[in-house]
Amino acid sequence: MINYASREINCKIVYYGPGLGGKTTNLEHVYGKVKPETRGKLISLATETERTLFFDFLPVDLGTIRGFKTRFHLYTVPGQVYYNASRKLILKNVDGIVFVGDSQAERMEANLESMQNLYDNMSEYGYDLTQMPFVIQYNKRDLPNAAPIDDLQASLNPGWEVEDPIKQRVQPDPYHAGQNLVEQLGGGEWIERAPYFEAIAVQGDGVFDTLKAVSKLVLKALA
Amino acid sequence: MTAGTANWSFTQDDFTAITESMRRFLGETKSLCALLVDRSGQLVTTVGDSPGLDATAFATLTAADYSANDQLAKLVGENDFSSLFHQGEKESIYVADIARRLLLVVIFDSRTTVGLVRLRMKDEIEELTLLIDRVFSRGRNGAAPAEHLLKGADDEIDKLFNW
Numbered sequence: 001m002i003n004y005a006s007r008e009i010n011c012k013i014v015y016y017g018p019g020l021g022g023k024t025t026n027l028e029h030v031y032g033k034v035k036p037e038t039r040g041k042l043i044s045l046a047t048e049t050e051r052t053l054f055f056d057f058l059p060v061d062l063g064t065i066r067g068f069k070t071r072f073h074l075y076t077v078p079g080q081v082y083y084n085a086s087r088k089l090i091l092k093n094v095d096g097i098v099f100v101g102d103s104q105a106e107r108m109e110a111n112l113e114s115m116q117n118l119y120d121n122m123s124e125y126g127y128d129l130t131q132m133p134f135v136i137q138y139n140k141r142d143l144p145n146a147a148p149i150d151d152l153q154a155s156l157n158p159g160w161e162v163e164d165p166i167k168q169r170v171q172p173d174p175y176h177a178g179q180n181l182v183e184q185l186g187g188g189e190w191i192e193r194a195p196y197f198e199a200i201a202v203q204g205d206g207v208f209d210t211l212k213a214v215s216k217l218v219l220k221a222l223a
Numbered sequence: 224m225t226a227g228t229a230n231w232s233f234t235q236d237d238f239t240a241i242t243e244s245m246r247r248f249l250g251e252t253k254s255l256c257a258l259l260v261d262r263s264g265q266l267v268t269t270v271g272d273s274p275g276l277d278a279t280a281f282a283t284l285t286a287a288d289y290s291a292n293d294q295l296a297k298l299v300g301e302n303d304f305s306s307l308f309h310q311g312e313k314e315s316i317y318v319a320d321i322a323r324r325l326l327l328v329v330i331f332d333s334r335t336t337v338g339l340v341r342l343r344m345k346d347e348i349e350e351l352t353l354l355i356d357r358v359f360s361r362g363r364n365g366a367a368p369a370e371h372l373l374k375g376a377d378d379e380i381d382k383l384f385n386w
Contacts, residue, residue, distance in 0.1 A: 004232060005233070043280050066372060066376060068372070089294070092263055216381070219376075
């Protein structure tokens with residue numbers, strides 16, 4: 001939403017992913033690191049055991065462009081499967097998505113279930129995830145049982161087919177040398193993958209890289 | 224890449240007309256403050272006195288509150304609850320839907336009554352609906368300046384994230 005009167009560009013970014021994957025931790029790190037004058041309160045609607053019940057919310061200003069303040073509203077959703085009704089509400093009118101995956105090998109099933117749930121909920125609103133600003137964060141890279149990135153990529157970010165001939169050209173991944181976001185496979189078909197980031201959110205590693213990437217995609221979608 | 228799912232914008236003229244209407248409503252109902260919030264939780268504007276109120280957080284929570292109640296309505300077989308009323312000891316809140324896109328939130332105290340707020344709200348909803356429809360119909364015609372604001376701003380966007 002662009003407000004010409006207050007000269008603000010407001011964008012909504014939702015952190016999605018399985019329960020206990022680190023979505024709230026991402027927001028807490030951003031809250032702790034950005035200057036107090038550039039952020040609002042961190043609102044958490046959580047249970048007594050600090051599990052997100054409805055959402056967490058943090059507004060941050062990321063700077064001014066063409067005289068307009070860019071204000072990003074960051075939301076998390078509750079990860080647990082049984083909270084789908086409230087999770088779906090948060091996706092309404094979303095501008096960009098961060099999928100926070102849990103790198104632990106034994107959480108692969110939960111990751112896949114959550115990713116499928118994201119696609120389903122988005123399509124129920126008529127949104128196409130493959131056409132939107134969308135990045136993936138593989139969190140908890142420091143844990144000994146973390147699965148290799150290649151395995152996570154193969155399962156959670158295998159890519160979607162690029163049908164538009166104009167987009168069928170190699171697009172290097174700006175965040176990983178030697179890798180491509182858009183490329184042609186051996187069989188001739190073109191695929192595109194979402195940008196991905198490795199993170200250790202409790203230490204803040206990768207948190208801002210992820211936020212910057214998705215915010216940039218959201219603004220570029222307007223450009 | 225397509226733009227966000229909620230891509231809309233309004234101009235200074237829209238803003239002036241909307242805030243004037245809301246101010247008039249505040250005066251007539253003797254309410255403290257009114258906020259216009261979009262259904263995704265973003266604050267459009269606020270008028271009146273709201274000392275100490277964190278309007279951004281308030282807007283987000285109002286939209287979530289309304290959306291949750293919308294779902295509750297469906298569970299009991301209603302299309303929606305067109306308004307919500309939260310009664311406090313000193314201050315109360317009344318929330319109403321505008322054109323299925325925005326919410327008008329009114330905060331009032333004992334200087335007025337919920338009856339008066341509700342009564343005047345009906346006209347205010349109609350007035351704001353006309354103004355908001357104008358904003359959205361212009362957006363659909365592709366004439367909204369929003370689409371041009373960031374055109375060709377790729378370099379500036381890159382610089383913005385150079386930290």
